[in-house]
Amino acid sequence: MATLEINDLHVSVETENGPNEILRGVDLTVKQGETHAIMGPNGSGKSTLAYSLAGHPKYKITSGTVTLDGEDVLEMSVDERARAGLFLAMQYPVEIPGVSVSNFLRTAATAVRGEAPKLRTWVKEVKEAMVRLKIDPVFAERNVNEGFSGGEKKRHEILQLELLKPKIAVLDETDSGLDVDALRVVSEGVNRVRESGEVGTLLITHYTRILRYIKPDHVHVFAHGRIAESGGPELADKLEAEGYESYVKGGATA
């Protein structure tokens, strides 16, 4: 069973005034089949955790370990992490002018699966996944994320999640900027992947709204660069009622 283990992770970014530590000792274990929600106020380091796991060059790991099934993730390049089974659905997907969605998806699937998918089954697979996510078929011929609305970008991220079938999926504020209909479609997509039991999900969000559609097994509150409290789904209810106030006070030492 695939397991992502994060131990005492410290991460800094370079600023004009020298390195700024954002993650200050994150400990978290995500197993295949589990769903963990990470909730926290703006600036608490949630997205930094997501990008650090994926290997974004802006974030410098200063100490700690991340392993996927015992393999050292931090030693891997960005593409190696993806091929090892780590997936990051991005909060701000990037435009790639001149590269069509269909070309991009097939190139990514070929890389992750280790061989080019058979054309006939592939076309069918993509088409069905697009229908489920209510994505217009003409999308396949558009350039990646170019001129996409916020909702289209997020559905495109989840389309990739469905097609690439990772072991661990990190969803970075996939719910932000979505209206209720789009949120439902995107959540259904995530749930289909979860129901396979093959994926461990790390759902990063600012709002409790998405948790009505995607039921987490564990909820963690993120504050000041580490997990401040962990619990079950009931913790989300508490946050819904009380907000992040009590976590934001305390050690505002940044």
Next chain:
Amino acid sequence: MAEAQNIPGGSNTTGSIAVAAESTVATRMSAAPSFDVAEFPVPHGREEEWRFTPLERLRGLHDGTAQASGSLKVEVSAPEGVTVEAVAREDERIGRAGKPVDRVAAQAFSSFEKASVVSVPKEAVLTEPIRLSLHGEGGVSFGHTVFEIGAFAEAVIVIDHTGDNVRAANVEYVLGDGAKLTVVSVQDWDATAVHCSQHNALVGRDASFKSVVVTFGGDVVRLHPRVNYAGPGGEAELYGLYFTDSGQHQEHRLFVDHDSPHCRSNVAYKGALQGERAHAVWIGDVLIRKAAEGTDTYELNRNLVLGDGARVDSVPNLEIETGEIVGAGHASATGRFEDEQLFYLMARGISEQEARRLVVMGFFTELIQKIGLPDVESRLIAKIEAELEVSVS
């Protein structure tokens, strides 16, 4: 409605953009156009038209010291009905599309021995391209070629430049009324070659001219694609693609002279640069004269800087003497290869090399698709892929 805009995009420390504060289309040349090289002083490098060019690498083309000595293998394949003649400079078919605008172009005109005139008879619709292959075998050469496309004729011309040569040669395209011409000029020289050329097109009434300029090779390549209209209703599409490697100087200086009413022009040049001292220059001059009511024009230059140490000078210029036009605009942007694009693609398992390939091909694809000649398109794609192999390894 006249709309002029200028959008310098993401410049950076290694690529730079120069945008002229005011239009200087009419005044930028230091001497009046002439067929006679003696009318042009030897440039010293500070003239507006020479300030980006490394004169010391022109191997004497600019100061009269370069003497015709070289050998250039020329192969022409022309479909039936097309005539190819060698003529003297006094021939009345020579020089109709425009005079040389700088000393090197005038040197070419003053120094060629025989000009070639390639004629497509009126109303002929060619099913095969006219192909002209020039292969340099060292030394200096001068030349002059006129392509004459008769009224309502349709033709495709593919000109290939390969090998090593120091060459100054001008090309004229004279389009009769209602003629349609697509011309592809590929500069795929060896890394030692020097090539200066003025391309003059005279677009007849209701005629369509499409030019595709592709520059990969050479030490110095300096081209002047220029368009004039012989009557109303003409259309010109000028597309260009260049891949400037370390140490190369590639300069494209365009001029569209809208002097007739209801003509259109669309200019799109895109270039990728990689390596130390790679230098691309793009000058896009568009002049809409008082008589040219109903003009519709747009020009665009985009540059993608792939590594450190490359330099771009991109200068779009639009001068408008009448407000009675359909539209006029220009845009220029130079951007660095974006790390965020690379990260996004790699986060989907795609290797760095493949990700770079995707982004660069994506940058050029839209332009390549406008060429409309499948064999040329696939050849360009293969060539770009080969350039990328070099950059990655």
